[in-house]
Amino acid sequence: MNYICALSLTPVLLWSVALYGVAAASVWAWAAASALLCQAALDAASRKLSVLDGSSLVTGLLVATVMPPGAAWYMPVAASAFAIVVARGLFGGYGKNWMNPALAGAAFAFANWPEAMRSYLMPRALSGVDGLSGVSPIGMIRDLDAFGPVGAMEALRQLGYPLSAADGAVTGFLNDVLFLPLGARLPEGYADLMLGLKPGALGDGALIAVLAGSVLLLSLRSIKWRIPLFALVPFVLLARAFGLGLSSEGFMQGDVLFALSGGGVVLASFFMATDPVCSPVRRGAQAAYGLIIGVLFYVFRRLGAFADGAVYAILIANVLCPSLERRLPELARFFKPRGSA
Amino acid sequence: MKNMRGLSRGGVELPRRAPFTHQGIENAYLPIQARVPVPSSFEGRDPGVLVSEGQELREGQLIARADGKGSANMHSPIPGFVRRIERKPGRDGRPSSEVLISLAGAFNISGKRQERYIWKSLNTGDILHIIQDKGVVQASSGKPVYELLHGRLEGGHPRLVINALEMDPYRRVEEALLLERRPALIDACDIVAKVLKPRAIYCLVERGLRKDIVEALTAAAAEAELAIEFRAAPRRYPADMPSIAARQLAEAEGADYLPAEWVMLEPSVLLAVHDAVVLNKAHMEQYVYVGGGAINEARVLKARIGSPIGDLIEECGGFKGQAAAIVINDPLCGWAAADLDEAVDKRTRSVIALSPEEAHRAPSRPCVRCGACVDACPEGLEPYMLYKLIAAGRRDEALERGLGRCSSCAACSWSCWSRLPLVTAFDEAKGAAGA
Numbered sequence: 001m002n003y004i005c006a007l008s009l010t011p012v013l014l015w016s017v018a019l020y021g022v023a024a025a026s027v028w029a030w031a032a033a034s035a036l037l038c039q040a041a042l043d044a045a046s047r048k049l050s051v052l053d054g055s056s057l058v059t060g061l062l063v064a065t066v067m068p069p070g071a072a073w074y075m076p077v078a079a080s081a082f083a084i085v086v087a088r089g090l091f092g093g094y095g096k097n098w099m100n101p102a103l104a105g106a107a108f109a110f111a112n113w114p115e116a117m118r119s120y121l122m123p124r125a126l127s128g129v130d131g132l133s134g135v136s137p138i139g140m141i142r143d144l145d146a147f148g149p150v151g152a153m154e155a156l157r158q159l160g161y162p163l164s165a166a167d168g169a170v171t172g173f174l175n176d177v178l179f180l181p182l183g184a185r186l187p188e189g190y191a192d193l194m195l196g197l198k199p200g201a202l203g204d205g206a207l208i209a210v211l212a213g214s215v216l217l218l219s220l221r222s223i224k225w226r227i228p229l230f231a232l233v234p235f236v237l238l239a240r241a242f243g244l245g246l247s248s249e250g251f252m253q254g255d256v257l258f259a260l261s262g263g264g265v266v267l268a269s270f271f272m273a274t275d276p277v278c279s280p281v282r283r284g285a286q287a288a289y290g291l292i293i294g295v296l297f298y299v300f301r302r303l304g305a306f307a308d309g310a311v312y313a314i315l316i317a318n319v320l321c322p323s324l325e326r327r328l329p330e331l332a333r334f335f336k337p338r339g340s341a
Numbered sequence: 342m343k344n345m346r347g348l349s350r351g352g353v354e355l356p357r358r359a360p361f362t363h364q365g366i367e368n369a370y371l372p373i374q375a376r377v378p379v380p381s382s383f384e385g386r387d388p389g390v391l392v393s394e395g396q397e398l399r400e401g402q403l404i405a406r407a408d409g410k411g412s413a414n415m416h417s418p419i420p421g422f423v424r425r426i427e428r429k430p431g432r433d434g435r436p437s438s439e440v441l442i443s444l445a446g447a448f449n450i451s452g453k454r455q456e457r458y459i460w461k462s463l464n465t466g467d468i469l470h471i472i473q474d475k476g477v478v479q480a481s482s483g484k485p486v487y488e489l490l491h492g493r494l495e496g497g498h499p500r501l502v503i504n505a506l507e508m509d510p511y512r513r514v515e516e517a518l519l520l521e522r523r524p525a526l527i528d529a530c531d532i533v534a535k536v537l538k539p540r541a542i543y544c545l546v547e548r549g550l551r552k553d554i555v556e557a558l559t560a561a562a563a564e565a566e567l568a569i570e571f572r573a574a575p576r577r578y579p580a581d582m583p584s585i586a587a588r589q590l591a592e593a594e595g596a597d598y599l600p601a602e603w604v605m606l607e608p609s610v611l612l613a614v615h616d617a618v619v620l621n622k623a624h625m626e627q628y629v630y631v632g633g634g635a636i637n638e639a640r641v642l643k644a645r646i647g648s649p650i651g652d653l654i655e656e657c658g659g660f661k662g663q664a665a666a667i668v669i670n671d672p673l674c675g676w677a678a679a680d681l682d683e684a685v686d687k688r689t690r691s692v693i694a695l696s697p698e699e700a701h702r703a704p705s706r707p708c709v710r711c712g713a714c715v716d717a718c719p720e721g722l723e724p725y726m727l728y729k730l731i732a733a734g735r736r737d738e739a740l741e742r743g744l745g746r747c748s749s750c751a752a753c754s755w756s757c758w759s760r761l762p763l764v765t766a767f768d769e770a771k772g773a774a775g776a
Binding site: 276277 | 706707708709710711715723725726
């Protein structure tokens with residue numbers, strides 16, 4: 001199961017390495033190596049073998065997904081170590097942790113290096129040079145009201161946010177072949193967001209790669225599918241109904257594509273929220289758990305100080321999980337007619 | 342033949358059935374020495390052993406009399422003399438006796454031409470008495486058939502179901518019997534129908550069973566003026582377990598499921614009933630499928646009770662490569678054979694030697710709450726939670742959460758990603774709670 005998860009992360013990994021080169025590969029490697037080493041050390045101390053079950057590898061990889069490309073080596077290393085040793089090892093190891101270790105590691109990193117964790121590199125394909133840093137589109141869009149009522153994409157363009165050649169090609173192709181007969185038109189810029197041609201965290205980059213991984217997870221039935229469903233649908237509905245904070249967005253005019261393509265929401269709901277250990281087993285509780293995550297995604301995205309609210313949304317849901325499992329049946333009994341089981 | 346929708350919840354998809362070609366059911370060689378287990382009853386009492394060491398026995402002679410609920414008469418499967426009577430812990434851990442019989446003397450049943458008893462003149466009480474007297478036991482549940490039938494007489498007209506489903510990847514006994522023992526099966530149905538006066542007779546078969554088998558059976562039943570309705574179930578484990586199969590059928594028929602209204606009998610049991618009533622033969626033979634990846638040639642054999650499974654395996658060409666485990670009945674909820682001297686008893690329907698790849702042994706890991714067991718459980722239980730409660734010593738809470746409903750089908754153990762011995766723990770806890 002863990003290896004399936006690790007395998008499903010490989011599209012994300014490969015895509016980010018393609019985008020950022022060594023800057024990304026080094027972060028993945030540091031995070032994974034640190035997680036495996038820490039687990040090996042714990043195993044040696046407790047005299048059992050669990051490095052090989054793949055769970056530490058997945059934790060390491062998930063820690064890497066929230067890291068910015070080109071992060072200093074100590075960031076992924078420390079985050080992975082915190083995840084494995086504190087969030088999991090101290091609670092009794094694999095299967096006994098009460099919050100997702102990867103998210104705990106991520107939260108640790110966000111708290112320690114708030115600036116460094118949010119200074120993202122421009123992908124090579126966008127800037128033409130390596131090492132140019134930028135702010136992520138969501139981060140940018142936060143203080144945009146100066147531009148008056150414009151859509152997310154126009155606002156980005158006005159900020160001088162670059163458009164890649166790939167975007168032009170993809171958007172043009174889609175418009176000509178798919179959308180023209182339907183009478184619709186895709187504005188430029190979205191293809192960039194989908195392909196990860198924007199500054200962002202490693203796992204945040206390519207929505208397409210994340211979706212490819214999630215297809216793998218779902219088809220091999222290794223995740224509880226209700227959780228991402230109940231997390232993403234309310235998030236999308238809320239984003240559509242109330243927007244993401246742009247003054248141009250009236251009721252029911254929110255920019256859903258933009259909402260989904262940033263902040264690692266999709267990756268978080270498929271890969272992190274579905275961590276079996278900290279998510280409910282009962283179906284009703286799974287739905288409620290997903291719902292909490294989805295609503296918190298939206299709240300943190302709309303009101304929170306930073307775009308990385310997904311991590312905290314899931315951590316809070318993790319904490320609520322045991323109560324959900326215990327209390328929901330009592331709640332359900334309330335709504336059911338008397339006499340039925 | 343009508344198709345059924347399948348299990349309403351739970352169940353697991355097992356690997357495809359092991360390939361098998363029917364080449365007729367053969368009689369296994371007679372054992373030189375038969376170990377006849379005399380199992381204790383559900384109430385913990387042994388059937389009283391009636392023979393003593395050194396005594397000479399005829400074929401089919403009564404060697405132990407049923408005593409109390411759940412126990413059945415035992416007969417000598419071979420002529421000979423009692424070599425030893427041993428007491429040792431049985432499969433359920435309770436002490437039980439085992440009679441060792443050495444082959445000697447003449448066959449007064451097998452050697453003679455079979456007489457057919459005109460059973461139609463018997464009344465219900467007589468038939469029941471014969472079934473009780475001949476010690477006929479249902480292989481799947483281990484219950485005496487007499488009790489299964491007797492208990493249903495008061496409750497009006499039950500439904501009789503011939504359960505020919507075999508959902509584990511190996512066993513082919515019931516299928517082989519449908520194929521090759523048609524007249525006897527129809528006779529047995531007639532006999533049981535006379536006792537039960539059922540509202541309807543169903544035959545549960547697997548979807549995809551050869552059409553000609555079903556047609557031939559329907560025709561033979563029509564000749565005997567029996568209306569057997571065939572229902573085809575999709576292949577999903579554990580749809581063949583009696584209670585689950587009955588529930589599935591009840592749902593398909595739009596009837597409420599009341600356990601007392603459904604009498605589930607397998608073709609193998611019906612044949613034992615037939616042999617007892619028509620051929621005046623005690624339950625001393627068992628149809629056994631011998632197969633698995635480590636067996637040279639899989640076959641269905643008709644073996645005497647008490648035959649060592651090693652003999653049966655030898656008759657099937659012996660082992661192919663190394664056998665990692667030898668399993669009696671089925672790999673999910675059967676039991677492991679201690680050695681090749683383990684004897685065929687009234688519950689044995691198959692002997693499966695698993696190759697190392699099939700056995701696929703691996704260590705268990707901690708539970709990660711993936712919920713696969715919850716999805717697999719046909720009873721709607723939460724196996725992971727029961728397991729944790731039992732491990733924490735809170736058996737009463739586990740019972741409150743429905744441990745008693747567990748039918749030990751092992752669908753949860755099969756689906757567990759962490760390979761936890763869930764059912765083993767449940768069986769132990771249930772045993773401890775029952776004692």
